[in-house]
Amino acid sequence: EPEVTQTPSHQVTQMGQEVILRCVPISNHLYFYWYRQILGQKVEFLVSFYNNEISEKSEIFDDQFSVERPDGSNFTLKIRSTKLEDSAMYFCASTLEGRNQFFGPGTRLTVL
């Protein structure tokens, strides 16, 4: 069964550094998403992406964040200058028709 994959599984970085989290959505899917989950808290929507542009974003997704689909398979989330409060699990999701989303296993980001 096709699945969403994410790399790395765990990323440790220093505050102020840039990080890029990578996702490979299911190959024929058209809608892509990033969510995050701070330890012990709810899963929070960050951004949705369709037709090579952002379709929706939350207030969490400020100028420090950006997304890109650099080729036909990868979907990336970049955080330009990480803060301690960016430490969280980041989940990528994709869907074909915008209805049922398939989530990846997540990347644990630790900012020191």
Next chain:
Amino acid sequence: DAKTTQPNSMESNEEEPVHLPCNHSTISGTDYIHWYRQLPSQGPEYVIHGLTSNVNNRMASLAIAEDRKSSTLILHRATLRDAAVYYCILRDLNTGNQFYFGTGTSLTVIP
């Protein structure tokens, strides 16, 4: 998206049915009811969704009240692998297709 209310936690014995309730009294006519679950240390996983009629799939059944103000996710025989946080989420495709997760119900399955 309209708000849902779920119990914080529930317990079930292994191999018994589990009924997970969700109240959504402010649901609109175009809101779909979605259920996802999150196993420990994993990403959310789709379980089932419906609009008005009851739905069955290989994982679970979804019973939707006639007035749509509540719904129940039914796991027919709980296994230890079903221990997870279950989220009931309303989503109106007319206003965007992202999900807004609540705190969900943490299901404990007792062997």
